[in-house]
Amino acid sequence: MSTLVDPQGTPEGYRSGFVSLVGRPNAGKSTLTNALVGEKVAITSSKPQTTRHTIRGIVHREDVQLVLVDTPGLHRPRTLLGQRLNDLVAETLGEVDAVGMCIPADESIGPGDRFIAQQLSYLRRTPVIAVVTKTDKVSSERLMEQLLAVTALGDEVLGPENGGEGFAAVVPVSAVAGRQVDDVLQVLAQRLPVGPPLYPEGELTDEPEAVMVAELIREAALEGVRDELPHSVAVVVEEMVPRQGRPQERPLLDIYANLFVERESQKGIIIGRGGSRLRQIGSQAREGISAMLATPVHLDLRVKVAKEWQRDPKQLGRLGF
Numbered sequence: 001m002s003t004l005v006d007p008q009g010t011p012e013g014y015r016s017g018f019v020s021l022v023g024r025p026n027a028g029k030s031t032l033t034n035a036l037v038g039e040k041v042a043i044t045s046s047k048p049q050t051t052r053h054t055i056r057g058i059v060h061r062e063d064v065q066l067v068l069v070d071t072p073g074l075h076r077p078r079t080l081l082g083q084r085l086n087d088l089v090a091e092t093l094g095e096v097d098a099v100g101m102c103i104p105a106d107e108s109i110g111p112g113d114r115f116i117a118q119q120l121s122y123l124r125r126t127p128v129i130a131v132v133t134k135t136d137k138v139s140s141e142r143l144m145e146q147l148l149a150v151t152a153l154g155d156e157v158l159g160p161e162n163g164g165e166g167f168a169a170v171v172p173v174s175a176v177a178g179r180q181v182d183d184v185l186q187v188l189a190q191r192l193p194v195g196p197p198l199y200p201e202g203e204l205t206d207e208p209e210a211v212m213v214a215e216l217i218r219e220a221a222l223e224g225v226r227d228e229l230p231h232s233v234a235v236v237v238e239e240m241v242p243r244q245g246r247p248q249e250r251p252l253l254d255i256y257a258n259l260f261v262e263r264e265s266q267k268g269i270i271i272g273r274g275g276s277r278l279r280q281i282g283s284q285a286r287e288g289i290s291a292m293l294a295t296p297v298h299l300d301l302r303v304k305v306a307k308e309w310q311r312d313p314k315q316l317g318r319l320g321f
């Protein structure tokens, strides 16, 4: 047997690979990603479907490197945007070494979960691990019932009748209470191939900065408008340039971004009376962006109407979906 000699000194038995967390909106995917990675990389919000883009977080440990691909919530295609999201999910899932399907402990298993499990049954070779999230929200009896119900879902949808063996494992976790986060990591890590790290240590995400900046602006724009706008806002960062002529110790980054809504009336909601809401969005987003990029930022935000953009392929392409 030959010994694997790695010039970088990777320990024997080191594993690395890609994992995708899936689950219906609000299942706790982003929060778990953050708990695993240890820093805020994916955007979380109390409203569903903030994660439009594939944001990767990278977990570095002594014996494993796990690259997390945080996919958008799988849902039934209703609009073209929904269809594209599903294509994106299918594309992403085909390339991963394991899938973690998040199911909240505090909600009964519904048609949404069943739909996702069915989609996963097409993945044949990729192990699917059920992650029962938000365990801090339920009693131990309720948790036990949910673990059994989740196992039953796996046996039914991913079981022998469909050419599978059910969920490869069922793991409970509370990302908020920091309970059993390491167990999730261990179970996922076991499914990764042996091999050297895929990314240099220190890297947490390979998502381009502009996309993360756009996500922060979108998150700020959705704050407080509850159910009025969630599917109708897209943000495109046009330019990020250091301000010329600034003293070295006082840099300033100029960011120009467009916030797209579908209708004129929605523009009014975003802008607010006398522009008050837009100013609030700007300052909240600026704070987050400055913290993320560790530099002072000047944010120039324009609100534009992209009519029916959810249904127009050209617009979607332009907006980067």
Ligand SMILES: Nc1nc2c(ncn2[C@@H]2O[C@H](COP(=O)(O)OP(=O)(O)OP(=O)(O)O)[C@@H](O)[C@H]2O)c(=O)[nH]1
Residues within 6 Å of the ligand: 023, 024, 025, 026, 027, 028, 029, 030, 031, 032, 043, 044, 045, 046, 047, 048, 049, 050, 051, 072, 073, 133, 134, 135, 136, 137, 173, 174, 175, 176, 177
């Ligand atoms: N109590 C508790 N709340 C949690 C936990 N994990 C997530 N949440 C909350 O559940 C909500 C949804 O969590 P997210 O992580 O944004 O869910 P998601 O699956 O990424 O949602 P989408 O982006 O809509 O697909 C947020 O309000 C979280 O704070 C947990 O372990 N315990």
